Amino acid sequence: MNLLETFxxxxxxxxxxxxxxxxxxxxxxxxxxxxxxxxxLGEGAQQQxxxxxxxxxxxxxxxTPGSTTSSTGIRGGFGSASTLTVGDAAALTSKVVAPDINxxxxxxxxxxSLVAGTTNWTTTVVGTDPSWLTVRGRSMAEGRFIAxxxxxxxxxVAVLGATTAQELxxxxxxxxxxxxxxxxxxxxxxxxxxxxxxxxxxxSSNPDDQAIAPLTTASALFFGGSxxxxxxxxxxxxxxxxxxxxxxxEADAELLSLHGITTAASADFTITSEQQVLSAAxxxxxxxxxxxxxxxxxxxxxxxxxVMNIMLVSVTERIRxxxxxxxxxxxxRVIRRQFLVEASVLGxxxxxxxxxxxxxxxxxxxxxxxNKITISPVATLIAIMIAIGIGIxxxxxxxxxxxxxxxxxxxxxx
Amino acid sequence: MDKxxxxxxxxxxxxxxxxxxxxxxxxxxxxxxxxxVSFAIQAGEYVAIMGPSGSGKSTxxxxxxxxxxxxxxxxxLAGEDVSTMSEEGLAHARNRRIGFVFQQFNLLAxxxxxxxxxxxxxxxxxxxxxxxxxxxxxxxxxGLGSRVDHRPGELSGGQxxxxxxxxxxxxxxxxxxADEPTGNLDSVSAADILExxxxxxxxxxxxVLITHEIDxxxxxxxxxxxxxxxxxxxxxxxxxxxxx
Numbered sequence: 001m002n003l004l005e006t007f008x009x010x011x012x013x014x015x016x017x018x019x020x021x022x023x024x025x026x027x028x029x030x031x032x033x034x035x036x037x038x039x040x041l042g043e044g045a046q047q048q049x050x051x052x053x054x055x056x057x058x059x060x061x062x063x064t065p066g067s068t069t070s071s072t073g074i075r076g077g078f079g080s081a082s083t084l085t086v087g088d089a090a091a092l093t094s095k096v097v098a099p100d101i102n103x104x105x106x107x108x109x110x111x112x113s114l115v116a117g118t119t120n121w122t123t124t125v126v127g128t129d130p131s132w133l134t135v136r137g138r139s140m141a142e143g144r145f146i147a148x149x150x151x152x153x154x155x156x157v158a159v160l161g162a163t164t165a166q167e168l169x170x171x172x173x174x175x176x177x178x179x180x181x182x183x184x185x186x187x188x189x190x191x192x193x194x195x196x197x198x199x200x201x202x203x204s205s206n207p208d209d210q211a212i213a214p215l216t217t218a219s220a221l222f223f224g225g226s227x228x229x230x231x232x233x234x235x236x237x238x239x240x241x242x243x244x245x246x247x248x249x250e251a252d253a254e255l256l257s258l259h260g261i262t263t264a265a266s267a268d269f270t271i272t273s274e275q276q277v278l279s280a281a282x283x284x285x286x287x288x289x290x291x292x293x294x295x296x297x298x299x300x301x302x303x304x305x306x307v308m309n310i311m312l313v314s315v316t317e318r319i320r321x322x323x324x325x326x327x328x329x330x331x332x333r334v335i336r337r338q339f340l341v342e343a344s345v346l347g348x349x350x351x352x353x354x355x356x357x358x359x360x361x362x363x364x365x366x367x368x369x370x371n372k373i374t375i376s377p378v379a380t381l382i383a384i385m386i387a388i389g390i391g392i393x394x395x396x397x398x399x400x401x402x403x404x405x406x407x408x409x410x411x412x413x414x
Numbered sequence: 415m416d417k418x419x420x421x422x423x424x425x426x427x428x429x430x431x432x433x434x435x436x437x438x439x440x441x442x443x444x445x446x447x448x449x450x451v452s453f454a455i456q457a458g459e460y461v462a463i464m465g466p467s468g469s470g471k472s473t474x475x476x477x478x479x480x481x482x483x484x485x486x487x488x489x490x491l492a493g494e495d496v497s498t499m500s501e502e503g504l505a506h507a508r509n510r511r512i513g514f515v516f517q518q519f520n521l522l523a524x525x526x527x528x529x530x531x532x533x534x535x536x537x538x539x540x541x542x543x544x545x546x547x548x549x550x551x552x553x554x555x556x557g558l559g560s561r562v563d564h565r566p567g568e569l570s571g572g573q574x575x576x577x578x579x580x581x582x583x584x585x586x587x588x589x590x591x592a593d594e595p596t597g598n599l600d601s602v603s604a605a606d607i608l609e610x611x612x613x614x615x616x617x618x619x620x621x622v623l624i625t626h627e628i629d630x631x632x633x634x635x636x637x638x639x640x641x642x643x644x645x646x647x648x649x650x651x652x653x654x655x656x657x658x
Contacts, residue, residue: 005536016524324520327481328581329509329537331502408481411520 006334010341017314021346024310028350028390029357031300032383036358037365038296039379042289044372049282059102059238060135060274061248063088063255083259083268085229086215091258092236098250100243105132106215106231110222114211115180116168123164124210125181127218128235135237143175143190150214156186157217162194163209181211184221236271244273303350304390311343311398315405322402323410332403339399340392347391351384358383426493427454428588428620429478434487436473436643447473449643450487455622457588460615462623462634470643472593475624479514479591480507492588509537513582517594519574521566521581528553528562531581538585552580556610572603579610590614590621596630608633 014021065083089106092098107128114121126132133145141162150157158179165174165188174188194208213221215231238247248271255269256262315322322335330338358380362373436448447470455461465471476482477489480496483504489497491511496504513534514520521530531549540548553562556576566574575595582590592611596604612633615621623634631637639646 002539005542009536012524320518320520321522324522325533325537326505327479327508327514327520328534329505331505331537333502334537406482408476411481411516 006337007341007345009338010345013314013318013338013342014345020310020314021349024307024346025350025353027303027306028300028347028387029303029354031296031303031390032351032354032387033357033361034296034299035293035383035386036355036375036380037361037373038292039289039383040358040362040373040375041371042285042292043374043376043379045285045288046282047374048372049285059241059244059247060137061236061238061244061251061271062274063234063236063251063269063271065232065269084231084234086231087229088255088258089231089234091254092234092251097254098247100239100246100250101236102239103131103134103237105129105135105235106233107132107235108215108218108222108230108232110218112182112211112222114164114168116177119168121164121167123161125218125222126210126212127215127222128212129215132212132235135235138195139193141191141193142173143188145190146212146214151216154216154220155214156184157189157214158186159190159192159212160188161192161206161208161210163206164211165191167209179211181213182221186213186217248273300386300390304394307343307346307391308394308398310346311339311395312401314342315339315398315402318402319405319410322405323407323412326405326407327411335405336399336403339402340395343395343399344388344391347388347395348384350391351387354387355380355384426490427456428459428492429622430454430490431477431484432488432490434477434484434489436470436477436482437485446643448477448484451640451643451645452487453638453645453648455589455620457620458615458618460611460621460623460633460635462625462631462637463640464625464628464631464637465640466626469641471624471626471640473643474640475591475593475622478589478622479512480504505537509534510585511588513585513587513590515575515578515582515590515592515595517597519566519571519578519598521574521577523566526563526565527558527569527577527580530566530577531584534581534585548584549580552584553577555583556580570603571599572606575599575603575607576610579607579614583614588620590619591624592621593624594626595623596625596627604630 063084084106086106089104092101092104105128107126109124109126111122112125114123114125128146129151130145130147133139140159143159145159146155146157149155158181160168160174160179168174168179169177174191177188178185179188180186192208192212219229236247236251238244252264252267252271256264256267259268261267325335325338326332359375362375366373431451431453434448434451435446438445438447449470451470451474463471463474473482477484480491480499481504483489483499484497487497488495491507494507496507499507508514522533528546528549531552532545535545535548550559550562553559556579558573558576558580561569561573566577569577575598579595582592590611595607595611599607608630611621611623615635621634623630625631636648638648
């Protein structure tokens with residue numbers, strides 16, 4: 001008896017026991033849907049993180065004051081005695097000492113209360129220079145960014161993030177309006193384009209909720225005395241993602257020599273890349289995906305046990321049929337195959353329906369939750385394969401029992 | 415008898431049992447269902463095996479049908495010793511050499527009449543078109559040419575048993591084994607089936623009929639009585655007898 005005939009016989013049995021087959025298929029279907037949706041959810045979260053990496057600039061380095069070493073613990077540098085200065089930033093812009101660095105932006109950040117009319121909004125105020133826009137890879141929604149002459153004249157101007165502008169001015173045009181920052185009235189000259197909030201970004205603050213002021217203005221406003229030249233971070237953009245490590249080396253060497261430090265171990269600053277931090281966030285997402293996938297896998301296992309249960313019932317219920325088929329010349333192998341085909345047809349139908357339901361869910365569910373669901377065709381195919389595999393794996397035992405039945409015992413049973 | 419002359423002389427009997435024993439083990443208790451049974455059935459014979467329940471006739475039928483093998487002794491089917499065959503070999507022997515007719519009909523309820531009849535051919539590896547042709551032919555032969563697409567549930571008991579007979583015929587077996595074929599039928603249908611068996615016999619088929627009713631057994635040429643696992647006597651029924 002060839003494979004096609006075996007398949008036909010198996011199909012006949014599946015079709016002639018509609019309700020039972022449908023219930024078995026339902027079990028597999030729910031399992032496959034769960035797997036596809038959870039894997040899709042994890043995949044979607046990872047894609048979000050990846051798109052954030054490129055949004056933040058994959059060739060971005062951040063220099064922060066202080067460093068941690070294994071022997072001395074944390075080396076100081078925060079607060080009033082920041083070890084990074086505007087001078088450090090200026091030195092790094094030199095194409096001679098750092099040919100792989102494209103742009104450098106010194107920045108000081110402070111949390112301040114912003115007041116516009118009667119509206120009060122607390123956000124991060126960043127004091128920086130015009131290269132910040134390039135380094136951060138941002139663009140303007142309207143108005144202009146802070147310019148070089150704003151720094152030299154210590155102009156009282158500010159650029160707002162999209163969220164900040166919305167919170168302070170609602171639907172009014174913020175450009176040309178005045179906002180009070182730490183009691184100092186400043187005129188809004190532009191609004192940044194929104195890049196979307198992120199819960200997983202290393203920059204824990206919302207990139208759309210901040211105010212940008214000229215570095216000189218901010219230093220004079222928020223810091224005084226000797227720390228006027230100090231900055232809380234220097235942002236460095238390498239010429240490309242490929243030259244990131246070269247840029248890292250150059251910045252490291254230049255800052256060490258500027259600070260008169262001879263050994264790298266005693267550096268009073270730390271250089272990190274956004275990628276390092278985001279890869280940690282990605283791995284958290286991966287862990288979550290594995291966890292959810294595990295739960296979905298268990299539901300698939302339950303579906304598989306359902307298949308086995310139904311197949312065992314089927315063998316018991318059809319003991320006479322098996323006996324008759326054997327009497328008519330079916331060998332144990334043919335009987336085993338017939339039951340395996342039945343089990344795998346159930347698995348296959350469950351898998352295909354489950355995949356269809358999963359795809360449907362991937363379209364509908366994101367309308368109700370903020371997360372994106374990314375379905376990959378490969379993962380869907382694998383899920384269907386797994387469903388068939390489960391059908392076969394859990395069908396082996398019942399099929400073996402059917403094949404071993406002695407024809408006389410089977411025929412005798414009522 | 416002249417019937418043997420119209421068919422080629424077969425060297426071996428269709429079936430031949432030589433001192434066949436069958437012992438069942440029930441826990442620590444051993445039960446001898448067959449105790450040294452010997453007989454031979456020639457091609458074209460119509461033999462009835464008769465005995466009360468518990469006499470061993472079911473066990474004998476199982477061995478005749480290659481559904482079981484003897485505990486000792488030899489049993490040959492068309493000259494082939496089946497007592498040592500594997501399960502697979504027995505399946506092939508049943509498929510090629512034996513056509514079963516059961517008391518319970520044993521038709522598959524979800525399949526139409528012709529699909530039931532084609533089943534043995536399916537296991538013999540016959541092509542689909544050929545299977546259908548032969549199944550329809552067999553159904554015509556038993557007088558059900560107009561009911562080929564009916565399911566067993568849509569047929570009367572007598573008609574169902576005819577379908578089962580068509581299924582037994584379709585492989586052109588060496589032996590038709592009918593186990594109480596009239597046991598579940600009313601007297602009219604029963605007479606019908608017995609007439610069909612008789613007709614098959616006249617066309618040269620070898621038939622073994624297992625029954626406990628003497629009226630039914632009398633339809634056969636020869637009656638083998640069995641009791642307590644042993645053959646009591648073999649009498650010739652009716653007027654014709656085969657030379658042995």
